Amino acid sequence: MQSRITNRIVAASGMPRLLSLLAGELSASDLQSLLLSVYQERVRSVREPDTLARWCRNPLTAPSGVDARLLNTFDRAAFAAADGFEAVDLSPVCPLGTTAVLGGIDQNNVLTAIRNVEVLGDSIPAMALECARRRRDRTGRAAQPPVRLCSSQRVIRLQPFDYSGFTPHFRLFGMVSSGRDTGSNAFEVRHFGEHIRFYLRLFRALNAEGFSLAEPLVEISDLGISEALLTAAGITREEIRASVRAHIPDGSARLLEGRGLALPAAITDPAAELKELARDRRAEPLVARLALIREQVFEPVRSEYPEAICRFNLARLEGMGYYAGLCLRISPLTPDGNRHHIIDGGLTDWTARLLQDRKERFLTSGIGSEFVCRRYRAPC
Numbered sequence: 001m002q003s004r005i006t007n008r009i010v011a012a013s014g015m016p017r018l019l020s021l022l023a024g025e026l027s028a029s030d031l032q033s034l035l036l037s038v039y040q041e042r043v044r045s046v047r048e049p050d051t052l053a054r055w056c057r058n059p060l061t062a063p064s065g066v067d068a069r070l071l072n073t074f075d076r077a078a079f080a081a082a083d084g085f086e087a088v089d090l091s092p093v094c095p096l097g098t099t100a101v102l103g104g105i106d107q108n109n110v111l112t113a114i115r116n117v118e119v120l121g122d123s124i125p126a127m128a129l130e131c132a133r134r135r136r137d138r139t140g141r142a143a144q145p146p147v148r149l150c151s152s153q154r155v156i157r158l159q160p161f162d163y164s165g166f167t168p169h170f171r172l173f174g175m176v177s178s179g180r181d182t183g184s185n186a187f188e189v190r191h192f193g194e195h196i197r198f199y200l201r202l203f204r205a206l207n208a209e210g211f212s213l214a215e216p217l218v219e220i221s222d223l224g225i226s227e228a229l230l231t232a233a234g235i236t237r238e239e240i241r242a243s244v245r246a247h248i249p250d251g252s253a254r255l256l257e258g259r260g261l262a263l264p265a266a267i268t269d270p271a272a273e274l275k276e277l278a279r280d281r282r283a284e285p286l287v288a289r290l291a292l293i294r295e296q297v298f299e300p301v302r303s304e305y306p307e308a309i310c311r312f313n314l315a316r317l318e319g320m321g322y323y324a325g326l327c328l329r330i331s332p333l334t335p336d337g338n339r340h341h342i343i344d345g346g347l348t349d350w351t352a353r354l355l356q357d358r359k360e361r362f363l364t365s366g367i368g369s370e371f372v373c374r375r376y377r378a379p380c
Helices: 004-013 018-025 028-043 048-057 068-081 098-103 123-136 186-207 223-232 237-243 251-258 284-304 350-355 369-375
Strands: 093-095 117-119 147-156 169-180 214-222 309-312 326-333 343-348 360-367
Touching: 004 018, 068 147, 068 169, 068 186, 068 369, 093 098, 093 123, 098 123, 098 350, 123 147, 123 169, 123 350, 123 360, 169 186, 169 369, 186 214, 186 284, 186 326, 186 343, 186 360, 214 223, 214 284, 223 237, 223 284, 237 251, 284 309, 350 360
Parallel strands: 214 309
Antiparallel strands: 093 117, 147 169, 169 360, 214 326, 326 343, 343 360
């Protein structure tokens, strides 16, 4: 839909077809050449004081407020803990439209560049493309081992940030696992377990470096179950996506409270606590999958990492329409006793769509390393 600003510009130009000409009738290469010429002309009038003024007033160009050595300490600990994942150093840009096509993110929230690329707002879509490329080029894909990648990347997001500690650009440590569905939820059990263990190892390593990440709350949600419960209550996915944003805390709770609806948020034994729901033939295999994750992921994790609190949360709505079913969130305590959802991830259908193969599976997760450095340093 055209904005009022666009309508005003088109009207002032006296060319009613201006937008359609630029958006669709010009080839991508011709549009690129035109815009390059436009900006070449614009920069001719830019002077040194102008660049300084723009540097000072634009938060997109401001340096990080976190000491680079501290970020390096985080990255060293993270790459060491992710020894089962191949570390990749990504380009700062990816093909134009990647975030919108894969994640459904509005292009206004992405820094779009002229040369048919966009600046990374998230490292995960770029790693999805790389996983798809590697798996496409392998013969006998079904028998090949999974691709596991990790990366530390500075990303830029243009949605408004009103939450203390959030900035337009920040460092993100992301991880992905890409492989084949072999049945019986084997991919989900194996790779959710690997991702969770990585973060718990990382917390221990960071705590030894002067951080304080205590009593991590590990939550797995099934957005398929949650959406079914919301649909039965008359709440649509479109209403959820319009009201709940990942960068705005407590959006799920506000929506549910506003509609007078309560969803189970602290389930420890799905087979027992979701017995009524499991009587629905459509929900029964989903509840059984949660019970399997409890047995094969949560119970071993509790044994290895007794400091972790593991549970299922069906009241989480963030990521609906973005993740495909199961998703993960981890929230350790800060030194002052607050919890923040510093780790988020889940299954998506991105590699399945990229490769046109419904049997492909793709698990993502990421941690805001810069936010951790700001909020989780132990007091001196």
